[in-house]
Amino acid sequence: MCETTATVEKKKVLSCIQPSGVPTLGNYLGALKNWVGMQDEFDCTFAVADLHAITVRQEPAKLRQQIYSIYALMLALGLDPNRSTLFIQSQVPEHAQLSWILSCYTQFGELSRMTQFKDKSASHADNINVGLFAYPALMAADILLYQPDFVPVGADQKQHLEIARDIALRFNRLYGDVFTVPEPYIPRAGARVMSLQNPTKKMSKSDPNPNGYVSILDDRDTVIRKFKRAVTDSQTQVCVGEGKDGVNNLIGIYSAITGKSEEEIAREFEGKGYGDFKLAVGETVADALAPIRTRYNELIADKKQLEVYYREGALRAERVARKTLCKAMKKVGFVL
Numbered sequence: 001m002c003e004t005t006a007t008v009e010k011k012k013v014l015s016c017i018q019p020s021g022v023p024t025l026g027n028y029l030g031a032l033k034n035w036v037g038m039q040d041e042f043d044c045t046f047a048v049a050d051l052h053a054i055t056v057r058q059e060p061a062k063l064r065q066q067i068y069s070i071y072a073l074m075l076a077l078g079l080d081p082n083r084s085t086l087f088i089q090s091q092v093p094e095h096a097q098l099s100w101i102l103s104c105y106t107q108f109g110e111l112s113r114m115t116q117f118k119d120k121s122a123s124h125a126d127n128i129n130v131g132l133f134a135y136p137a138l139m140a141a142d143i144l145l146y147q148p149d150f151v152p153v154g155a156d157q158k159q160h161l162e163i164a165r166d167i168a169l170r171f172n173r174l175y176g177d178v179f180t181v182p183e184p185y186i187p188r189a190g191a192r193v194m195s196l197q198n199p200t201k202k203m204s205k206s207d208p209n210p211n212g213y214v215s216i217l218d219d220r221d222t223v224i225r226k227f228k229r230a231v232t233d234s235q236t237q238v239c240v241g242e243g244k245d246g247v248n249n250l251i252g253i254y255s256a257i258t259g260k261s262e263e264e265i266a267r268e269f270e271g272k273g274y275g276d277f278k279l280a281v282g283e284t285v286a287d288a289l290a291p292i293r294t295r296y297n298e299l300i301a302d303k304k305q306l307e308v309y310y311r312e313g314a315l316r317a318e319r320v321a322r323k324t325l326c327k328a329m330k331k332v333g334f335v336l
């Protein structure tokens with residue numbers, strides 16, 4: 001019998017995260033954790049979306065620190081710079097270039113419907129800048145430059161992904177097959193982690209109440225304390241149900257980390273109260289985050305090594321991005 005030597009090209013994956021503070025458990029379960037697992041099967045590209053971060057006012061020294069910090073955290077989670085392309089968005093100028101082109105193929109009306117724009121312009125009423133409005137065109141550029149098949153994100157980014165797909169389809173209709181039209185990859189459990197204090201709101205690092213979110217770098221005691229204080233309801237049974245937003249959220253978190261189904265979780269905690277359940281979720285989350293924190297502390301202490309990784313990552317990313325940008329520019333009619 002002959003063995004075939006044909007190599008099958010891996011499908012491509014792209015995603016990004018903003019450097020706007022230490023990521024939360026929501027970022028971890030909705031996105032980052034899945035990125036790590038996708039590295040074996042896919043050709044992966046992941047970036048720190050720093051251009052996106054300045055759509056709200058940032059303090060320069062703090063922003064710089066947060067960019068380093070997220071990059072180190074991506075490595076600490078297990079993203080491997082030898083297998084995946086890991087870079088900082090602003091170091092690859094093609095993102096801004098393609099973003100301009102794509103914004104000329106994006107309608108005012110469709111951007112006006114973006115819920116994130118509506119939310120952010122309400123919470124930053126003194127700074128409703130053009131960048132905040134045009135943000136989805138930049139995100140479309142981030143994605144389309146790398147021709148990915150899948151984009152792993154939490155449920156809150158679904159609308160932005162849909163507009164990226166619409167822009168790609170529109171451009172392709174006009175100019176032929178320029179962009180791959182990507183599929184969202186949204187996890188079954190953990191796609192929308194809610195605030196521990198107000199489980200009708202998504203968990204977010206900009207929550208003014210720190211008990212509402214768990215940061216990936218919170219220490220063990222802090223993690224457990226936050227879960228012990230998590231808002232539940234007046235019932236007693238650990239199971240998914242209507243009007244049980246707090247418990248539903250905790251079950252979702254526990255399921256995303258342990259891989260157990262909702263039914264298995266309900267069986268595991270049968271006859272036990274919310275107190276036992278909250279402690280178990282807190283301990284499980286703390287156990288999952290502990291090794292990440294240790295590794296992060298080593299990586300952030302060595303900025304020289306980080307620089308080697310992000311410079312190399314930017315070079316690799318740019319080789320791919322340049323090719324797509326040139327293709328799009330040529331189609332539009334620019335002189336190259």
Ligand code: TYM
Pocket residue numbers: 014015016017018019026027028029030031032049052138139142143151152153154155156157160190191192193194202203204
């Ligand atoms: P960002 O930085 O807000 O969040 C990074 C990732 O975390 C997910 N996420 C959540 N998932 C579940 N529950 C939550 N409470 C939660 N909060 C955040 C987000 O869905 C996201 O996947 N615009 C993007 C960054 C971006 C991007 C891109 C993403 C820029 N360019 C291109 C994909 C492709 C953002 O602000 O994510």
